Amino acid sequence: MARVFSGARPTGRQHLGNYLGAIQNYVKLQEEHDCFYCVVDIHALTTLEETRELQGNIHEMVLDWLAAGMDPHKSTMFVQSHVPEVMELYTLLSMVTPLGWLLRVPTFKEKARQQPENVNYGLVGYPVLMASDIVLYKGEMVPVGEDQLPHLELTREIVRRFNSIFGPTFPEPKALLTETPLVLGTDRQKMSKSLNNHVELAATLEETTERVKRMITDPDRPYRNQPGHPDNCNVYTLEHYFAPDHLERVYKECTTATLGCVENKTFLAAKINGALAPFRERRRELASNNGFVREVLGDGASRASDIARETLKEVKERMNLQ
Numbered sequence: 001m002a003r004v005f006s007g008a009r010p011t012g013r014q015h016l017g018n019y020l021g022a023i024q025n026y027v028k029l030q031e032e033h034d035c036f037y038c039v040v041d042i043h044a045l046t047t048l049e050e051t052r053e054l055q056g057n058i059h060e061m062v063l064d065w066l067a068a069g070m071d072p073h074k075s076t077m078f079v080q081s082h083v084p085e086v087m088e089l090y091t092l093l094s095m096v097t098p099l100g101w102l103l104r105v106p107t108f109k110e111k112a113r114q115q116p117e118n119v120n121y122g123l124v125g126y127p128v129l130m131a132s133d134i135v136l137y138k139g140e141m142v143p144v145g146e147d148q149l150p151h152l153e154l155t156r157e158i159v160r161r162f163n164s165i166f167g168p169t170f171p172e173p174k175a176l177l178t179e180t181p182l183v184l185g186t187d188r189q190k191m192s193k194s195l196n197n198h199v200e201l202a203a204t205l206e207e208t209t210e211r212v213k214r215m216i217t218d219p220d221r222p223y224r225n226q227p228g229h230p231d232n233c234n235v236y237t238l239e240h241y242f243a244p245d246h247l248e249r250v251y252k253e254c255t256t257a258t259l260g261c262v263e264n265k266t267f268l269a270a271k272i273n274g275a276l277a278p279f280r281e282r283r284r285e286l287a288s289n290n291g292f293v294r295e296v297l298g299d300g301a302s303r304a305s306d307i308a309r310e311t312l313k314e315v316k317e318r319m320n321l322q
Contacts, residue, residue: 004033004176005139007040007080007130012057014064015198016272017183017191020241025143025178027069035075036137036304037065039297042080042087043130046123047115062293064201067283078300080133085308090125090132092315096161097128101154131155135170136308142173145180166318181241184234186214202283205273212269217261218254228254228261235261235268242271 006026014023029035039058045051058079070077080086102108102124112119122129134142134155144152152175159170182190185197192198199211217235221228230236230251239250246267253259286292316322 001032001034002140003138004029004035004141004143005038005134005137005173006036006143007038007043007133008061009044010039010041010054010057010061011193012053012060013200013202014061014068015191015193015200016238017185017198018064019068019201020183021145021180022143023065023068023070026065026075029143029176030071030074033141036139037070037075037077038080038133038304039078040080040133043126046111046120046126047118058297059293062297063283063286066286066293066296067279068201072296072299076300076303077296078304079297082297082301083136083304083308085305085312086129086132086136089136089312089315090129092319093132093135093158093162094125094128096165097131097158099124101157102127105154106150127151127154128158131158134173135159136311137304138171138307138311139173140171141176143176143178145178149175166315169314169318184237186211186216188216188219188234199272201276201279208273208276209266209269212272213262213265215265217265221261224260224262225257227257228259230254233261235264239268239271242268242275246271 006022008022011018026035026037039062041054041058044054062077065077066072105127108124108126111123115123130151131154142152142155152173156172159172163169185191185195186199187195187197189195189197199208203211212235215235218228218230218233220232233254236247236250236254239247243250250259250264250267254264313322
């Protein structure tokens with residue numbers, strides 16, 4: 001099976017955007033590929049405020065992964081810093097990566113604008129560490145959306161440069177294009193914990209209902225007795241995922257003003273709660289097993305370390321370091 005690598009920053013409890021955009025794809029991929037899913041905690045250090053709750057965020061995120069169907073017997077799940085070889089490879093790859101390549105990365109420029117008081121070396125070298133994450137495990141495919149293609153191409157450039165200098169060592173990872181939906185939050189901006197506009201997978205029935213009821217729907221429908229425009233409504237968009245069998249009815253009733261936004265949000269909340277009921281029950285079971293997440297991550301780190309040591313040994317031999 002082809003080896004897939006994907007890394008995710010430890011953001012704690014996951015929300016609908018995380019699930020629809022990544023987690024459900026992780027679950028699907030593990031059935032046909034050799035998947036390595038990494039919690040990239042070192043990457044989180046480039047934004048200092050993220051470190052205060054780092055360990056708790058790792059635990060909560062992995063708990064959500066497992067409850068959603070990511071199987072430690074089918075996938076290798078581990079924490080980035082638990083395999084320290086990645087930092088050594090990061091240093092070695094930095095020796096062949098021109099600074100100009102890193103300074104042109106759009107996300108670096110964006111982060112530098114967002115945190116001008118903390119434009120650190122790690123922020124500049126972020127893409128080299130990302131490349132190290134992938135190639136340390138000889139990753140062949142990386143699931144990405146189209147907006148992430150430039151970042152993966154930089155990894156491919158680093159690989160090509162290293163291979164051209166020291167001989168064929170790493171495979172050039174290919175993009176495994178995924179259709180990542182833009183999931184909007186309660187305020188019609190991209191769903192994000194930082195904006196507090198999200199709906200957590202592990203929320204209670206009441207919390208989910210309250211969040212959904214806060215959603216801004218069709219901005220061009222100010223009154224209940226006016227026809228709505230479902231194609232411009234975030235609630236209707238989410239119903240594509242949680243109530244696909246009801247789309248035709250909702251569309252008709254909305255456009256004829258026989259269904260109001262409040263009723264539709266109540267309907268969506270019930271559908272989300274119903275769809276997530278098995279996930280939430282599974283999560284409660286896993287959470288009651290003290291030490292299970294730690295055990296999963298420890299086993300994953302052990303398997304990842306075996307590969308990492310072999311890769312690093314090969315790299316050092318190529319570079320005449322041993």
